[in-house]
Amino acid sequence: MDTRALVLNEPQAMRFEINRAALVDPAIFAAERERVFERCWLYVGHESEVRAPGDFRTRMICGRPILFCRDSAGELRVFLNTCRHRGTVVCRESEGNAERYTCFYHGWTYDRDGKLYAVPGQNAYPPSFDKSQLGLLPPPRVDSYRGFVFLNFDHGAASLREYLGRATEYIDLVLEQSPSGRMEVIHGTQEYDIRANWKLLVENSFDDYHLLTTHATWLDYLKSSGVEIKRPEKGHLLPSHGLGKDLGHGHGTTDNVNFRGRPVAAWIPIYGEAAKPELERIRAELVQRLGEARAKRVADTNRNLLIFPNLVLLDGSSVSVRSFQPTAPDRMRVRAWALGPVEETPLARQVRLDSFLTFYGPGGFATPDDIEALESVQIGLGAYKEVQWSPLSRGMAKEGEQLNTDEAHLRAFWVQWDKLMRAA
Amino acid sequence: MNEVGRADVEDFLYHEAALLDAWRLDEWLELLTEDATYRVPSNDRPDSDPKSALFTIADDIRRIRARVARLKDPHAHAESPRSRTRRLISNVRIVEQSPLLVEANFIIYRFRGNEDVRQYVGRYRFTLETRDGKFRIKSREAFLDAMELASLGTVSFIL
Numbered sequence: 001m002d003t004r005a006l007v008l009n010e011p012q013a014m015r016f017e018i019n020r021a022a023l024v025d026p027a028i029f030a031a032e033r034e035r036v037f038e039r040c041w042l043y044v045g046h047e048s049e050v051r052a053p054g055d056f057r058t059r060m061i062c063g064r065p066i067l068f069c070r071d072s073a074g075e076l077r078v079f080l081n082t083c084r085h086r087g088t089v090v091c092r093e094s095e096g097n098a099e100r101y102t103c104f105y106h107g108w109t110y111d112r113d114g115k116l117y118a119v120p121g122q123n124a125y126p127p128s129f130d131k132s133q134l135g136l137l138p139p140p141r142v143d144s145y146r147g148f149v150f151l152n153f154d155h156g157a158a159s160l161r162e163y164l165g166r167a168t169e170y171i172d173l174v175l176e177q178s179p180s181g182r183m184e185v186i187h188g189t190q191e192y193d194i195r196a197n198w199k200l201l202v203e204n205s206f207d208d209y210h211l212l213t214t215h216a217t218w219l220d221y222l223k224s225s226g227v228e229i230k231r232p233e234k235g236h237l238l239p240s241h242g243l244g245k246d247l248g249h250g251h252g253t254t255d256n257v258n259f260r261g262r263p264v265a266a267w268i269p270i271y272g273e274a275a276k277p278e279l280e281r282i283r284a285e286l287v288q289r290l291g292e293a294r295a296k297r298v299a300d301t302n303r304n305l306l307i308f309p310n311l312v313l314l315d316g317s318s319v320s321v322r323s324f325q326p327t328a329p330d331r332m333r334v335r336a337w338a339l340g341p342v343e344e345t346p347l348a349r350q351v352r353l354d355s356f357l358t359f360y361g362p363g364g365f366a367t368p369d370d371i372e373a374l375e376s377v378q379i380g381l382g383a384y385k386e387v388q389w390s391p392l393s394r395g396m397a398k399e400g401e402q403l404n405t406d407e408a409h410l411r412a413f414w415v416q417w418d419k420l421m422r423a424a
Numbered sequence: 425m426n427e428v429g430r431a432d433v434e435d436f437l438y439h440e441a442a443l444l445d446a447w448r449l450d451e452w453l454e455l456l457t458e459d460a461t462y463r464v465p466s467n468d469r470p471d472s473d474p475k476s477a478l479f480t481i482a483d484d485i486r487r488i489r490a491r492v493a494r495l496k497d498p499h500a501h502a503e504s505p506r507s508r509t510r511r512l513i514s515n516v517r518i519v520e521q522s523p524l525l526v527e528a529n530f531i532i533y534r535f536r537g538n539e540d541v542r543q544y545v546g547r548y549r550f551t552l553e554t555r556d557g558k559f560r561i562k563s564r565e566a567f568l569d570a571m572e573l574a575s576l577g578t579v580s581f582i583l
Contacts (some may be wrong), residue, residue, distance in 0.1 A: 094468065094571070188466035188478030191572035216499040221490050270486075333574070338478045350475040354482065362573055363464055363481035365494060368502035368580040 007418035008389070009411075014396040016411050020384035023197040023377075028421075029329040036309055036420045037062045041143070041150040041163045043311040043323045044068050044078055046339070048147065048184035054097040054112055058089075059335070060325060062153065065089050067101070067136070071113040076144065078151055079114050079136040090136065101136070110136050146175060147182065148311075148321075167251040170305045174315045176298050177264045178341030179289060185321065186353065190336040190361045196374035197381075198310060198326040201334070202413055204370050205312040205322065206244070206254050206304040208404035209394065212237055214373050218359060218366040222260065226269035229259065242404035244395075250308030250416025252409030258302045260317050260359075263340075263352035265299040270358060271351050278347045306409075308416055313339075318356035330378050336361060428554070433526050434516050436552070436559045441511040444582050449492045452582070457553055457560045460485050464566050464583055467573060480579055495581070502580035508535040509581060513548075523562075524552040530566070532583065542576050544583060545569045 006028070008017040022028055042061055045068045049057050056069035058081055065081035067090070081089050083103040090101045090110060100117060102109040109118040114136035122131070141152035143160035145168065150160055157163070164171070175181050194201060204210065212219070223229050230239045242256030261268030265283035267276055286295035305313040314320040319339040324332045338356050340349055359366040392414065395406025402408035443452040464481040465472050474482035483491060494500045515529040532544040551563040566583040570576060 186478055187476070188469045188472060189572070190466060190478065190480065191468075191574065192577055193573075193575050194577070214501065217494045217497050220497070221494060224490070224493075225486075346475065353474060353476075353478055357479065357482055358487075361478075361480060362578040363479075363580075365490070368578040369500065371578055372502040372580075 006421065007414050009415065009418070011396075014393060015391075016393045016396060016407075016414075017389040017391050018414060020381050020388055020390060022417075023199060024329055024381050024384045026329050029326065031421065032326075033062065035423060036417060037326075038153040039157065039420060039423075040154075040309050041141075041152045041157065041160050042309075043307070043321075044142075044149045044151050046147055046185045046321065046337070047076055047144065047149060048342075049095075050076065052097065054099060055095075056091060056093075056098055056101075057095045058091050058093065060333070061151065062325070064139070064153075066139070066151070067091050068149065069098075069112065071111075073113070075113070076149060077112070077114060077138070078142045078149065079138055081136075083108055084116065084134040084136070085119075114138070146171060163249060164307065165249050165251070166247040167249075167253075167305065167307055170247070170253050170303060171307075171313065173298065173303070174305070174313055174319060174339075176290065176294070177286075177319070179285060179343055180341075182342045183319070183339045184342050186338040186340050186349070188338070190334075192334055192362045192371075193327075194324075194332050194334060194371050194374055195330060196332065196371075196378040197329060198324055198332040199413075199417070200374045200377055201324055201332060202306060202309070202312075203410050204374055205314070206252060206306050206404075206409060207407070208238060208242060208244070208254055208256070209407070210370075210373065211405075214369050215366045217369070221358070221365055222268070222270075227259075227261065236403070237405045244402045244404045244406050244409035246409055246412035248412075250413050251306055252412045253303050253305040254404040254409070256302050256404055258300050260302070261355055262299060262302065262316070263318055263348065263355050265295075271355065275347060275351050278345065278351070282348060306413065308413065314360065317359040318352050320356065320360050427521055428518060428524055430516055430518055433518060433524075433552070433559070434513075437513050437516060437526070437528055437548075437550075440561070441513055445509050445511055447495075447506060449495060449582070453489065453492055455559075455561050456485065456488065456564075457562045458485060460488060460561055461563045462488050462491075462582075463564070464568065464579055467568055467570055470567050480573070481583075491582070500580075502578060505537070507581050509533065524554065524559075526550045526552060534581070544576060544579075 006019045006022045050070045053070055053072045059066050067079040067081040069077050071077050081091055083090050085108050088103050088105045090103045100109050107120040111117045116131045116134045139151040140155045232238055240257040240259040245253050258266055265279050267279040302316045310324050312322045320336050321339050322336040324334045326332050340352050357364055361367050392407050395402045395408050462483040465479050469477045495503055498504045510533045512531045513528050517527050519525040519527055528548045534542040546568040549565040553560045553562050
């Protein structure tokens with residue numbers, strides 16, 4: 001496969017273009033799994049999803065069945081969910097609590113820490129059969145950052161901390177909403193397919209250029225409910241100032257002055273009068289804990305953070321953790337959760353969840369239109385052999401800061417993707 | 425007060441389904457009480473409370489009206505052009521007379537563009553009020569049977 005001509009990057013000529021084959025071609029899709037997904041740290045889940053010893057979740061990550069669980073000693077574990085005997089998925093439930101994991105096919109049973117506990121009729125195996133070598137296997141690397149658990153299929157990969165690099169600054173900023181710095185995944189998972197290439201959702205997740213047009217009805221909804229939407233300043237497209245930032249290693253974020261409602265202390269009429277004192281209390285706690293300036297940073301700015309390649313933290317109308325698995329060149333499976341401070345009051349939690357649904361998710365007032373956009377792009381890409389290139393050069397001629405409606409942060413993603421695709 | 429019969433409830437549910445399939449959304453709104461709710465829980469937490477669990481949809485009457493206003497706007501791209509839907513409602517049961525609690529099964533076939541049909545299968549739970557001899561919907565919950573939304577994608581129309 002020729003990967004030389006997928007990203008055209010000519011800074012001198014101020015040209016940056018994506019070859020549309022990168023979003024369509026099955027050969028590129030297959031290469032991408034090996035060169036991108038099998039080399040990067042991939043999000044598994046959040047520690048709060050498996051709280052008690054024996055708690056487990058199963059999910060598919062990069063085509064592998066994964067068992068994410070907590071052992072009897074309370075340690076987080078990640079295993080490849082495949083019996084060492086014939087390969088059956090050992091745990092077939094999506095979530096639950098297990099004393100042990102028993103493969104139903106021939107009855108091999110594993111402890112919560114993966115050790116092979118019992119093999120029916122073990123005496124028929126020859127002396128070389130070593131039960132101690134036949135436990136559930138973990139992926140080559142597993143690590144976590146502040147509750148977010150990742151795996152890596154590359155033994156030689158750099159550490160997770162090194163990989164996340166400057167993105168940790170923004171993860172930390174999201175977690176500062178919580179007095180203890182700890183947030184949890186709230187019950188209820190939004191799982192849905194999009195009939196589009198996964199990289200289109202990467203772009204869409206932190207591209208603010210589409211906001212006015214794609215989400216016109218969402219802005220109308222805010223306006224009609226009493227939210228002030230200012231006219232954009234000269235040279236701007238959006239009601240508030242916002243930046244797009246390249247955070248290195250393909251990570252990137254928007255960094256915006258907030259104009260929408262936020263459960264961390266930006267009340268809007270949609271939340272109702274009863275919630276006003278609660279949001280004032282949350283604001284006061286922020287100021288007391290962090291000081292005025294940092295409290296404003298947490299509450300009055302919002303961000304959509306991409307952790308390369310397929311994890312997004314949306315810290316806007318609520319906080320959503322969104323990860324997506326490519327399943328075909330033109331298809332992905334999305335999973336999204338709401339994240340909230342562990343010490344949140346019931347009223348604050350209610351506001352957070354309600355605010356989430358004003359924008360996000362398959363029944364929200366905005367996400368369905370994003371999905372429609374991505375699926376419409378994918379249909380349009382059917383002409384990729386005739387219409388080969390898509391420009392991604394917004395902001396290229398500009399010195400200094402790049403806006404959230406520019407494309408510097410999107411280019412940063414593609415540059416990293418291209419670098420990995422070219423590596424032998 | 426006379427007991428409500430199943431046939432009366434069925435007539436009402438069929439009428440509601442006809443309005444929704446015809447996208448007569450303003451008339452549909454008139455079937456709702458002033459404090460009506462419309463909920464679709466996440467597929468993995470069907471028996472939850474939207475105060476403590478993430479839902480797909482958890483609308484109060486204001487957001488139901490906003491949802492309808494949005495769906496009537498040609499800039500609601502996910503439903504512009506609109507889906508065609510056809511609802512089949514059956515197994516209607518009156519669970520309680522007072523308050524009037526009704527359950528029913530549904531299959532909603534959804535067609536859009538040149539896509540394959542999407543089949544939304546599940547169960548409704550309604551709380552109805554009787555006013556001036558007519559039913560009004562006080563709460564409306566749709567529980568999808570699919571383990572996850574998966575290929576159903578979005579719930580961009582009124583389920």
